Amino acid sequence: MRILVLGADGYLGWPTALHLSRRGHDVGVVDNFCRRGYDLEMGVDSLVPIAQLQQRVRTWEEVSGLRLETYVGDLTDHVFVQRIITEFGPEAVVHFAEQRSAPYSMIDRAHCVYTQVNNVVGTLNLLYAIAEHDRSIHLVKLGTMGEYGTPNIDIEEGFIEVTHKGRTDLLPYPKQPGSYYHLSKVHDSHNIAFACRIWGLRSTDLNQGVVYGQETDETTMHPDLATRFDYDAVFGTVLNRFCVQAVVGHPLTVYGKGGQTRGMLDIRDTLACVELALLHPAAEGEFRVFNQFTESFSVRQMADMVADAYPGELRIDHVEDPRVEKEEHYYRAAHTKLLDLGLVPHLLEPATIRSLLAVVDHHRHRVDLAAINPTVQWRTTASAVRAPIGGKAPA
């Protein structure tokens, strides 16, 4: 299958491209390197060093004998989007190419507007390019479980049957996202569903949980093939942060009560899920939603799991929650559609956490503890991401 991976220089885009390439697909990779730009803006870096995209692609060709056609450009540039769709001629497009951090979108007005315009316009350009060039192209789009928020009823996969005043309809699941970033994904979902309806496009919206892990079968084949490991307060996710805090002897910082519960999955399951969606495409005109996670944990549970897996002593601190979110809530979300297609999950076991701790330990000299402090406050309209140059890091 000819597959174009958008955002292929990122944390998940890169290992997904390698995985699909090794599985025998013709893979094209696309990126504009904005993710590396965010690091420069904030003065942080991936804990694990990563090679430049062109080097990664060369090394992959040396290691595997497989070529990745490479395009550098921005999805908000519609001429570029038209070009990659017509030149590469994909049967499917995997779309990771969005600003994906909730705190980044909440820094201030400029970052909020950037996130929504970048994500929404990039996806609109893609929908138009597909509709104009080849409506049979299957769009596999990365959404997030965060689109749903934390309703007090079970979360279903994209749609819910509602019976109301004696009548019944299957409706889009109501969305209550928790940041301007999550909102951008909700906007995308509405736009894509509409494009499928009017143009007969086929799309799968992967409402993904929080991904953990850094190593896949392909990224471990050569140091140049490693993917990012983010632990900073803006792009790092909670399990990564806890592992870094454990290794450097800092208390694990749980935001608020820690009852915030989220769907999670292993990075290797992300790759498997994306390929399952590709091998079983949506029908013509179909907009379908898969909830892409394997287990749910509360933040407090994750802290306890890291404490249990870590060989030394650990303290768990509760700090004030910088976000506006329910710190204790009902959470039960369906996730059977990918299992039905054959997903065999890697569950979060002590061994998984220990392998993450080993990755961190190997690079512990690169840890910048100041980058872990949450500085982006949901309740204010403008936050400083880092202390001014030469200044003290925020407390």
Added chain:
Amino acid sequence: MRILVLGADGYLGWPTALHLSRRGHDVGVVDNFCRRGYDLEMGVDSLVPIAQLQQRVRTWEEVSGLRLETYVGDLTDHVFVQRIITEFGPEAVVHFAEQRSAPYSMIDRAHCVYTQVNNVVGTLNLLYAIAEHDRSIHLVKLGTMGEYGTPNIDIEEGFIEVTHKGRTDLLPYPKQPGSYYHLSKVHDSHNIAFACRIWGLRSTDLNQGVVYGQETDETTMHPDLATRFDYDAVFGTVLNRFCVQAVVGHPLTVYGKGGQTRGMLDIRDTLACVELALLHPAAEGEFRVFNQFTESFSVRQMADMVADAYPGELRIDHVEDPRVEKEEHYYRAAHTKLLDLGLVPHLLEPATIRSLLAVVDHHRHRVDLAAINPTVQWRTTASAVRAPIGGKAPA
């Protein structure tokens, strides 16, 4: 009450500003004249001649003795938005300032992206400016009944209680909008609800039906105070189009079967509803939704009503529907919240249609029949709005 009306040069913004001014409020008016720009782009014009904003404001002062503070600028310019909020210091903002035509948003990629960016970014800038300057400002935002689409269950006012697998929650009503324009309003609604939640803002989302009528108590006080009357296929609404077709002896053109049913209201009720919302503001942190319409009619019913009210003979033609929409469907939508606040509706009576027909007849020499033909097709990705200059109008 100090009220800033955004989009105050438009069809509804202008009469709303006059109405609020005459009712004793301190009114500021804001516009960037993009609406007049769309006319220039498409080579069409309001059937009723309209004066420039500065002239309208001068005439209003002469006629009424009341001043309208006037600001010219664009809501996507956040410095401008900050300035009007801080300089004018409103207690409430009425936000009409969005691109409001579904066909315009469906012309092509550029118009789709323009509509979503213009509407979403303008509203985000406004939310930030309010949150930074004065969180007690009540934002009265014009949404549309089209956000809901045509579900097979009753439409409620913004929220619906869902019982699912033995649990119950009050959730945002699921949205199935029918154009990139309607989608932009859905995006706005999600963004505003979130801003109310995290910043404690107060907002009323007026999900308005299709407005008809052209004269209000204030606009008829002087010809300079007249508001627009649009009948073209892109900005005109269906009742206006039927009245123009009737007067010039053209068959009334019903799209498809004509069973498309929509909530409607008289322009005078728009003014009353906006003032009711202002006089009874949302609470701190509250995002509330009023369905702002008074009656529902199908397109076919409206054609029949115009045919009945028109003194001469009329033919009703069914033409191919350029949109992707259900041509026959269930439609029952709640609209009690504004009635509970005291709205006394003007219903659509033969006399109302006859007064519209009289407005059209007075300006019949200005009718451009070619502008009525629908040229924007939902199923294609690019439509020509008008025939090339010097060419033949589309059939």
